[in-house]
Amino acid sequence: MERLLVLARHGQSEWNLKNLFTGWKDPGLTELGVEEARAAGRRLKAKGVQFDVAFTSDLTRAQRTCALILEELGQSGLPTHADAALNERDYGDLSGLNKDDARAKWGEEQVHVWRRSYDVPPPGGESLKDTVARVLPYTMREILPRVMRGERVLVAAHGNSLRALVMVLDGLTTETIPGLELHTGVPLVYRLKDDTTVASKEVLDRD
Numbered sequence: 383m384e385r386l387l388v389l390a391r392h393g394q395s396e397w398n399l400k401n402l403f404t405g406w407k408d409p410g411l412t413e414l415g416v417e418e419a420r421a422a423g424r425r426l427k428a429k430g431v432q433f434d435v436a437f438t439s440d441l442t443r444a445q446r447t448c449a450l451i452l453e454e455l456g457q458s459g460l461p462t463h464a465d466a467a468l469n470e471r472d473y474g475d476l477s478g479l480n481k482d483d484a485r486a487k488w489g490e491e492q493v494h495v496w497r498r499s500y501d502v503p504p505p506g507g508e509s510l511k512d513t514v515a516r517v518l519p520y521t522m523r524e525i526l527p528r529v530m531r532g533e534r535v536l537v538a539a540h541g542n543s544l545r546a547l548v549m550v551l552d553g554l555t556t557e558t559i560p561g562l563e564l565h566t567g568v569p570l571v572y573r574l575k576d577d578t579t580v581a582s583k584e585v586l587d588r589d
């Protein structure tokens with residue numbers, strides 16, 4: 383039985399382009415972001431991937447990415463569940479600030495800790511640990527059972543909500559998670575064993 387789980391970060395958003403902390407804010411995709419999402423769909427198609435169900439967040443950039451990937455696969459109209467549990471990490475007081483301005487104000491190191499550490503939340507926002515605490519129960523309850531039943535599942539979400547999942551799937555630790563970067567519009571194709579651990583992982587990077 384195929385146990386397929388594809389994780390895709392959304393394409394470039396308007397605020398990615400402007401280099402702003404985004405979190406729970408809801409900008410749309412840029413033209414490049416639309417193209418990145420379509421290209422992700424085309425790369426999945428070239429691998430012969432088809433889905434039975436899709437999951438996404440309640441934010442526009444992920445939902446649009448999900449729809450564009452499915453369109454490229456000729457699967458528009460596939461059952462799709464949108465849930466805030468898959469939203470980007472809440473960037474709290476940093477939301478809307480420019481990332482370079484933040485580095486100038488608080489220092490490179492502090493901003494890196496807020497962006498990439500496991501358990502240090504940005505002021506008023508969520509740490510990755512907080513994000514794991516909502517992404518993982520939702521995944522265990524809604525997504526994993528379907529994968530294990532043989533449904534082919536697409537999850538179109540965000541840099542940090544997907545880092546939360548990849549941390550668990552790849553067995554990363556609090557020491558190694560800061561090194562993980564997920565790029566816009568790059569699908570990660572996982573196949574799971576019958577004990578839910580990872581049988582294989584393929585990164586469908588841009589050419």
Ligand SMILES: O=C(O)[C@H](O)COP(=O)(O)O
Pocket residue numbers: 398402403404405470473497541542
């Ligand atoms: O929410 C955001 O600002 C980004 O899309 C993810 O940001 P990060 O790379 O700073 O975690």
